[in-house]
Amino acid sequence: MTASNPSLARVPCTIVTGFLGAGKTTLIRHLLETANGKKLAVIVNEFGDVGIDGEILKGCGIESCPEDNIVELSNGCLCCTVADDFAPALDKILARDVDHILIETSGLALPKPLVQAFQWPAIKGRVTVDGVVAVVDGPALAEGRVAHDHDALDAQRAADDSLDHDDPVEEVFEDQIACADLVIISKSDLLDADGAKLAGERIAASLPRAVSVVRASGGKVDASVLLGLGVGTEDDIDNRKTHHDDELDHDHDDFDSFVVAIPEITDPAALTARVVAASEVDDVLRVKGFASVAGKPMRLLVQGVGPRVSHHFDRPWKGDEPRTGALVVIGLKGFDRAAAEKALLG
Template sequence: MNSLAKVPCTIVTGFLGAGKTTLVRHVLENADRRLAVIVNEFGDVGIDGEILKGCGVESCPEDAIVELANGCLCCTVADDFVPALKGLLDRPNPPEHIVIETSGLALPKPLVKAFNWPEIASRVTVDGVVAVVDGAAVAAGRFADDPEAVARQRAEDSSLDHDNPLEEVFEDQILCADLILLNKADLMTDADRKSVVNEIGKVLPRAVALVETRHGQVPVKVLLGLGAAAEADLAARPSHHDLEGEHDHEDFDTFIVDLPAYASPQALIDRMVKAAEEHDVLRMKGFVEIAGKPMRLLVQGVGTRIQHQFDRRWPDGAPRRGRLVVIGQKGFDQTGIRAILLG
């Protein structure tokens, strides 16, 4: 069976807060084919899955959105990913295209390798790996992708370490990509954009298309239909972890805060900014109740940069339970963060 007879799958990878969920939601709302989504939230609460299920898109009903929250996909291929993929393919009305959103900590290459597993190899193909880059964050130097540049900066900034696994994850995502989306281009100067594009080019050993985007807005025809068959092209996708059997996430901690109702969005945002400023918080994402409002507030933070919007109505008759997933470097002060958020 050739690749044209297989169901194409698009893997969307990218670092924490780069804009993957926004991009996937855009695809769901604009694709002209029957879709399914596998979303991998790193943590105990599936925030991304809830966001996507709130789209109400006819071409991708809620039961076609599969959420895997038992750790990153590249670590749970046999237990979670392959069974989930088979479940979608075995549906009475199977999808015409599957979109897979990895967690920010996942390495894409092990996931691409999984498409060669006998159980699914004849049924699916990797149409393309799309790496979403937080251009503003990279421009600010928070996620340096050039080991030599990191080494030069170490003398001036002790917080930069070229052995930091965050940088390796970032590079591995770029190295595996068929398309790179330089997201949040509106938050960068022309000089920033040129610098980030140059740094990405230094990492890549092959030509990869790069598109500048804002809020994950890019024509669906640019994303779907790449025809990369990436599972047959592994040699062209080097990884820092090629010689390792497995990788882990022991350098990260994740915890959940149950949030009360807040008087206003700004009341919560101020607390989130303070928590990020005073502690080593990488990522915050969740929902919260705003007093007197019928809709829940979606909040997403990368460092001190917080975005928020009213997402959808709270279910009738159900408790309005606010929850926030917090991800940071291992050993960060969870008690201190809780105290700030809860007051």
């Protein structure tokens, strides 16, 4: 009699990591829409008080991933809260009939500690890491950066000899790439040949091993490319060398966020201009959220990274839902909150 393989009963999980505004949620939303019959569930780990990314996914109305299959975790790094948050989230999902779990990390997350959490006895026998997918911002890399405004950070480092000269934003990016089993270059439609070459070179410089790199626009990557990698990354995690391997613990004290309530608007273009202005405040990395437009039955989704701001109506407001807007601002620790809020409120 042949012994059964316990890994066959484990539910595969794909960890989607990537820096702020790289396009993780867009990628996952497209994946949910083109799941090829797979029953999916999603764990979204937010940074900040507003579950924007979870709300974007819940607004999809996709049969393969109903709202109950989307679990939001906020105000905490998954790998730091395994017992309190991550394990219970898995319990909730595994109680349902799912074929594959997607985990969208916050843009500040270090993926290696999260992968290591899959070695916990209460987790290891039930799920496995099918693969780690790193989503990178193609246009930002082509410009030689992983966030919109590194100039202020570089000036601070140059002026203070006591500072660690390793840019924390760069370290997060490099750690995400070091753990990746697949790299997606997002927004490739915004890259010319030279920009694509520069982005590819930047990724290659952070890849210590052979990993497939795929270019994508609008998050459009086929499910067959993203799912079914079968890597079992948790069993190979010691080979993923990162900046933080010698640290017993890690934190995200280099970053901060706050939420701005947005009154009902009449002109989406004017709000876009205000988001751009807020993004130009020193050390602001990301602005995203929702707004209510007077006379419109649909909710306006707004996402901004530096001067690149997009907006579209994502779903109708629900009958019992207050038509209130909110934008979360994420930046480096110590950024000028008052200036960002003033810019957003006009």
